[in-house]
Amino acid sequence: MNTMLSWDHLVVVRGSFAKKLIDLLKGALKADRVIPYLGPGLLQLNAPESPVPCTPEDVAAALNKRAPAPSRIRTNMWSVAQFIEQRRHRRTLQAWMAEIFAAPAEPTVLHAWLATLQLSVIIDSWYDGAMRAALAEAGQTDVVEIQGTTRATGIGNIWTRTYDLSGTELDAEQVARTVLYAPHGSVRPAANFLVADSDYVEVLTEIDIQTPIPDVVKQRRVNRGFFFVGCRFNDQMLRTYARQMMKRSTGPHFAVIDSATLTRNERRFLAEGAITVIDMPIRNAAARLVGVDASQD
Template identity: 50%
Template sequence: MTDVLENPQVLLEEVSAGLKAGSMVPYIGPGISALQEQVVPMGPEALADFFATKTTLPKRAQGNPWAAAQYIESYRFRDTVTLWMQEAFATAVAPSPFHAWLAGLPLPLIIDTWYAGEMRAAMAGRDDWAEVQGITRAGIGEDRWFRFYDAAGKAVDAETAAKAKTLLYTPHGGAVPDANFLISDADYVEVLTEIDIQTPIPEEVRQRRTGMGFVFIGCRFHDQLLRTYARQVMKRSSDRHYAIVDLDALTRNERRFLDEQGIQAIDLPLAEALESLMA
């Protein structure tokens, strides 16, 4: 990371302008909704804690939702993982003002990395968007990495989704409309085996990200899996990216990741940054 950080307000102005022009991709995480008290897990650790209320987890799986889901899948089968994920996210999460603001912008691509579906709900007033969700291939008997849905939640083909003005990409799946969950270690082993050659990333996402800047909002990269996904999703985009972060709270690996990927840190409290972006 650069020794001299750029003025965060100037950076926010750049981000706001890029979002309003549709030349930037928002890559959003659960930290946005976590600003308000929620009744669903808002973050990997919270999801692992939820699993721990359902069964006794081995030490290696405590605090790690991917290992926890793998343990449950191994001993209680995949259907139990899906059932408990549906239970974890059974309560609808209202979109925040920031989700609603994003939904009103001319964005070709929005990436939502959590399962709760707030961004999908925020888009409900529009009919010119589509969603592509990552899916587990466990037990489906299909050679597919993702599924497409229209604004009404009906499954569509890639060609139909490609016509949408805005494409919402949820790489880890989502609670709605069909409870597609990429969550266990086994799920990710399959994906990570091929993600270097981009196969699990939809072609339309690859097209729309080309030359775009990324802004990471409400995300953490304190796990290798999270860093790998972000690194692969932002391939072949522009060389100017941003992340709203609390620098003091970052791990060494997170700082290294931002530096390696050329991501400019905007060191501001998330709530304050969101208010500035929407101003």
């Protein structure tokens, strides 16, 4: 069966239809008609064991090794980070997050391929910095990276910080052909992390009216859809951010996900967002996009 319309109106595409849709998305990416929204699942393309955590649960486990949290919150990254911030201070949390993500995450073939395109916006929803590294390795220069930043350090009415690929901080109004937007921050160049519950209190209060999202991202998403790769939506925080990123964009939207593993909340979110699920292993989807060993999918 190639396509399935489930009871909750979730569209799932499989088989030959999935392959054709990936081919269409390849053309849309080349034409800059769709915005790639990258998640931590991409890191497992290079090797089964990534040098940095690939899920929020992995981050929670790494933080627990440094400061064991109560059992009721032990698997929740945001709550464990909040526990550490309250007990050990924000500087300790930031230092430990920098340690956890210190190992360079080698860009995958998909990162490298995306870096060769003339994309207006790339959204990187994890802390590893692999997409930034891929853009630098590709010799791209007309790029700015906008990172979400915590307000816990008392930096004032600032939601983001802007950098070039060398790590130099730029004026917030600086624009470029390609905007790499890391809404949760990134380990490089300045170890900006939105990770504790407290980091998101004001963000989630304001995000419904879009204040924390950079104007350039809001402008450039209008005539584009989103393509989610390596993302899961099994936490309210992740769903909220993705929903607000898609807000006021014309679509259509797509996500490469194993449909058999979807939670009830994920299914509801994907259906409500009119996000078509491409039920294909991420490795095969990436190979088809970049044209490497695509015959094996």
